Amino acid sequence: MPNALTSKALASWALASRPAVMASRVVPASASAANRRDRPDAMTHPPHPVVTRDTILCEGRPVTIERFAPHGKDAPATATVILLHDAEGPGSDRPVRAEAAALADAGFAVLLPHYLDRTGEARVGFSGISRHFGAWRDALETVRAQVPGPVALVGRSLGGALALALAARAPGANAALVLRATFLPPELGTGPLALPPALALHGARDALVGPSHPETLRLRMEEAGGTCRVHLYPDQGHAFDPATDADATARGVGFLKRAFGPI
Known part of the structure; x- marks a missing residue:
């Protein structure tokens, strides 16, 4: 469990329109220009969105959490997105960082937990996923519990599976799910x-x-009275090319804006 100081710092992220310098280190976040060209909604990212870092303790292990500050928004009126990277981690060359910048540019407060920290990995394979899934899920439950107000869970591959596991435990606590290449x-x-x-x-x-996975998810959610929209990219595999990745991000932003309403 996190100590009181770090829990309060994390909760304040969703309420403060500017990062508290005394609590966090400010670093630049990269965004790929190639991912922003020829997009239907012509979203633009700030070249260097403000990112702060903090650490919470989960079962005695430090877990880093990055916050991408919402662009041009006051946080009390801002919804929060918890963005979950894939099994390759959240490194500086990973496309999840461009997605975080796009979400922040759209007005969302974005938390990017380095959940693999919980088990000491930088990246993980199939055996590690089977072994550590529960530990990562529990660490992310600790993160989610510290964030007040409406939250959307957005995940890529392994991150999407963790988002599903979190949401299934407390479906009423989250406003929406955006899942990419998720099992x-x-x-x-x-x-x-x-x-x-x-x-x-x-x-x-x-x-x-x-592709049977998203279709199965849709059917099972409909059986419970819920809704799941599935969008298949006919020429894409597990990892999307840059143009498709940008399109998927834009679709996710649009879906979240409709789910939350004005932000």
Whole structure:
């Protein structure tokens, strides 16, 4: 469990329109210009969105959390997105960082937890996912518990599976899900799934996580009275090319704006 000081610092991120310098270190976040060209909604990212870092303790392990400050918004009126990277981590060359910048530019407060810190990895393979999934989920529950107000969970691949696991434990606590190339974690069983509204973005040629996964998710959510929109990219595999990645990000932003209403 986090100590009181770091818990308060994390909770304040969703309420402060500017980062507190005394509590966090400010670093630049990269954004790929190639990911921003020829996009239908012509979203533009700030060249250097303000990013702060803090650390919380989860079962005695330090977990870094980055916050991308919402661009041009006051935080009391700003919804929070918890963005969950894939098994390759949140490194400076990873596309999840451009997605974080786009979400912040759209007015969301974005938290990017380095959840692999919980088990001491920089990246992880199949055996590690099977071994550590529960530990990462529990660490992310600690993160989620410190954030007041409405929250959306956005995840890529492994991060999307963790988002599903979190949302299934407390479906009423989250406003929306955006899932990219996401598999259904075994702990969700096989029955109806009561989850918040979801958008599933998937490559039809995904050989790692087949396109049956988002379709199964849609059917199981509908059985529970929920809604899940599925968008398949016919020429994409598990990892999207830069143009498709940018399109998926734009679709996710639009979905979240509709889910939250004016922000």
